[in-house]
Amino acid sequence: MSAPAPDSELLVRAADAGDTYLSWTWLDGTPTAHVRRLDPQRLDIALAGLRRALPHPQQVDGTESGGVESDRAAARRALTSAAFASPSGEAELASLLAHAVLPPELRAELAARGTAGSTRIRITPSPRLAQVPWELLAVDDDRRLLDIAVVTHDPPATLYVARSRSPVPWERVRHLPAVHVIDPILPASARHRLANVYTEAADLGVLDEIRSRVQPRDRTARRDRAARGSGQRAALTPFQGEVTRVQLAAALSRGCSRFFYFGHVSAVPNEPGSAAIHLNDVTGPAGAEDSAWGMAAAWTRTEAGSTTPYGAHLPLCALDFLLGTKQTEDPRVWARYGANGSQYGHEIWPMPTRVAIIACEGGVDFRSAETFGLIMAALDAGAELVTTTRWVLPTDAAFRAYAAAPAGTRPTTRLALQVDDAHRGADPVAALTDWQRGQLRAWRETGDVAYSPLLWAALTTTLAPARRG
Structure with missing residues (x-):
């Protein structure tokens, strides 16, 4: 069942200027902007609570070195003792965040309009609010924003200035x-x-399960394409394969409807453009057949007692997706993409209408003062809709190891497949909203950590349709 068409639309914009300011504008009737400064002490307490609830490694108190948690310790904490480990703790955090982020008059306006799906909220968060799970915010004692609204992200208006490639x-x-x-x-x-x-x-076998769900639909797509008389070749669908940036460029350039990536994302804090996906690219001697070129810092590793780097891995970063090979004059690099000269990123990796990046904090764009990462790079290169995550996701294995989940429980895989299913349909945002509402109901009714918002509330969808004129 799809969410009903919204009766009203709300724009929410946040800005950090010493303190954090929130503005909101209802687009029905005569649009009037309201601006409030958020209480800094209340906001700091709420955001600290959110950080403690997430599976990001935290500073460890009481240690001589003042060390940081391991990834495993962070996942164990998030799944067993932090706010998202129980419905009561999560409800308390949702209320704390709502009172810190939503001014009282805005909460009252939302509550007054609050029938399911009657409001669409378009948010451009500030860096300080980038990880806030807006859908979970408590409107009143019984309802969350997710219960009454459809929530999406808007990119900064600068995206539309000289956009490299308009969405199809x-x-x-x-x-x-x-x-x-x-x-x-x-x-x-x-x-x-x-x-x-x-x-x-x-x-073992989970990749076969994913393949069985995806490939039959790809065969259906090929039949539909043949019926339409299209000469397009089917795009590759690699599962745990040695995929390189050159192979990805070839697959995207053949023409496709969607790009779905499920793997790892990394980023250098406060360094716009550093967010990257990880493929099987390595650097090597200039001109070597398997040597990749790109703008990210290569991941070198040295043997014990040696300073000689080996097998330097090269992430494929947002700057690559934007600038392509414009920063190199090496014709051997250009030739790998079938070109006689340098190209921009949207020429090498043209993005289809819908993109999903299901990985650890793929939506890091909004955490930097200069909003540029994988989301903005995909939108600039032709995507209209990008779904990704606000924070690190626990793996299926972490749920089994720390939350006593049965062997067949695969919450993270289930989330990825749900996004893939939604992106195939007519209205991905409505489909994901409906699914999240179902997850929230199951969480409230069972308290099973497999339904915890730690997983499904990480999702964000950013929309940037083509503008006319």
């Missing part, structure tokens, strides 16, 4: 195949920092 309407491309990159194999030089999503014996 979904109806014109929906018959084309999708490009899936699922848990790509990482080069050896990346494995000291990242591991594949599916590595344990209990995960």
Whole structure:
């Protein structure tokens, strides 16, 4: 069942200027902007509570070195003792955040308009509010924003200034195949920092399950395409394959409806453009056939007692997706993409109408004062809709190890497949909203951590349709 068409639309904008300011404008009737300064002490307390609830490594108190949690310790804390581990703790955090982020008059306005799906809220958060799960905010004692509204993100208005490639309407491309990159194999030089999503014996067969759900639909898409007389070739669908940036460029350039990436994202804090996906790219001697070129810092690793780097892994970053090969004069790099000269990113990796990046904090764009990361790069290169995550996601294995989930429980895989299903339909935002409402109901009724908002409230969808004129 799809969410009903909204009766009203609300624009919410936040800005950090010493303190944090929130503005909101209802677009029905005569638009009037309201601006409030958020109470800094209340906001600091609420955001600190949110940070403690997330599976990001935290500073460890009481240690001689003042160390930081391991990734495993952070996942264990988030799943067993932090706010998102129980409905009561999560409800308390949702109320704390709502009172810190939503001014009283805005909460009252939302409550007064609050029938399910009657309001669409379009948010552009500030860096300080980038990880706030707006859908969970308590409107009153019984209702969350998710219960009464459809929430999406808006990119900064600067995205539309000289946008490199306008989105193609979904109806014109929906018959084309999708490009899936699922848990790509990482080069050896990346494995000291990242591991594949599916590595344990209990995960054997899950890739076959994903493949069985995706590939039959791809065959249907090929039949539809043949019926339409399209000459487009089917895009590749690699599952734990050695996918490189050159192979990805070839798949996207053949023409596709969607790009779905499920793997790892990394970023350098407060460094716009550094957010990157991880494929099987490595650097090497100039001109070497398997040597990749790009703008990210290579991940070098040295043997014990040696300073000689080996197998330097090269992430594929947002700056690559924007600038392509414009920063190199090496014709051998250009030739790898079938070009005689340098190209911009949207020429090498043209993005389809819909993009999903299901990985750890793929939506890091909004955490920087200069909003630029994988979301903005995809939108600039032709995407209309990008779904990704606000924070680190626990793996299926973490749910089994720390939350006593049964062997067949795969909450993170289920989330990824749900996004893939939604992106295939007519209205991905409505489909994901309906699913999240169902997850919230199950969470309230059962308290099973497999339904915890720690997972599904991480999702964000940013919309940037083509503008006319």
